[in-house]
Amino acid sequence: xxxxxxxxxxxxxxxxxxxxxxxxxxxxxxxxxxxxxxxxxxxxxxxxxxxxxxxxxxxxxxxxxxxxxxxxxxxxxxxxxxxxxxxxxxxxxxxxxxxxxxxxxxxxxxxxxxxxx
Amino acid sequence: xxxxxxxxxxxxxxxxxxxxxxxxxxxxxxxxxxxxxxxxxxxxxxxxxxxxxxxxxxxxxxxxxxxxxxxxxxxxxxxxxxxxxxxxxxxxxxxxxxxxxxxxxxxxxxx
Numbered sequence: 001x002x003x004x005x006x007x008x009x010x011x012x013x014x015x016x017x018x019x020x021x022x023x024x025x026x027x028x029x030x031x032x033x034x035x036x037x038x039x040x041x042x043x044x045x046x047x048x049x050x051x052x053x054x055x056x057x058x059x060x061x062x063x064x065x066x067x068x069x070x071x072x073x074x075x076x077x078x079x080x081x082x083x084x085x086x087x088x089x090x091x092x093x094x095x096x097x098x099x100x101x102x103x104x105x106x107x108x109x110x111x112x113x114x115x116x117x
Numbered sequence: 118x119x120x121x122x123x124x125x126x127x128x129x130x131x132x133x134x135x136x137x138x139x140x141x142x143x144x145x146x147x148x149x150x151x152x153x154x155x156x157x158x159x160x161x162x163x164x165x166x167x168x169x170x171x172x173x174x175x176x177x178x179x180x181x182x183x184x185x186x187x188x189x190x191x192x193x194x195x196x197x198x199x200x201x202x203x204x205x206x207x208x209x210x211x212x213x214x215x216x217x218x219x220x221x222x223x224x225x226x227x228x
Binding site for chain 2: 035037044045046047050059061062095097099102103104105106107108109110
């Protein structure tokens with residue numbers, strides 16, 4: 001079964017850091033672009049970052065550029081999101097999503113990140 | 118690209134149809150000829166789930182009561198006969214031009 005499982009969320013103070021992970025199973029991880037999408041409490045979906053199959057290309061939404069870094073380890077079938085200089089407005093559920101030819105076809109259950117003092 | 122959905126809320130009687138509109142601020146036709154417009158469903162307390170991709174293609178396992186149509190900047194998701202399990206929020210999403218963007222979401226609820 002194709003699955004994505006996020007972990008690493010939690011409560012962090014403003015200005016702090018957190019690293020999210022996403023473990024993939026049931027498909028050839030190295031053959032797909034991977035993405036992070038977030039959803040603030042009670043709000044809609046917001047694309048955060050994407051990374052190419054081999055990690056050679058990375059893209060970010062403007063609001064996280066310079067603070068967040070997306071990366072992957074194809075040998076471990078894992079996707080990561082390093083989040084630094086966290087702000088209250090980064091509070092959200094963070095979803096890992098696979099994309100196939102620009103189609104976000106598989107989503108994880110999400111991990112909650114709360115930025116608060 | 119700004120994605121605008123209407124309505125934002127849609128109370129529907131069980132067994133009746135529902136329709137959601139999504140309009141993009143510019144054409145979603147990619148230079149490769151494809152239109153990367155998808156529809157996602159998010160049931161209460163659940164992650165998003167892909168329903169429709171490239172305007173009108175149903176994803177694996179999606180019931181045929183869901184259909185998508187449209188072209189250019191105007192797109193529609195239709196549910197032919199709403200069932201209780203269809204309650205949730207529906208989002209359109211474009212992946213033609215970065216940054217990828219979503220509509221605000223349309224809440225489908227039972228009257």
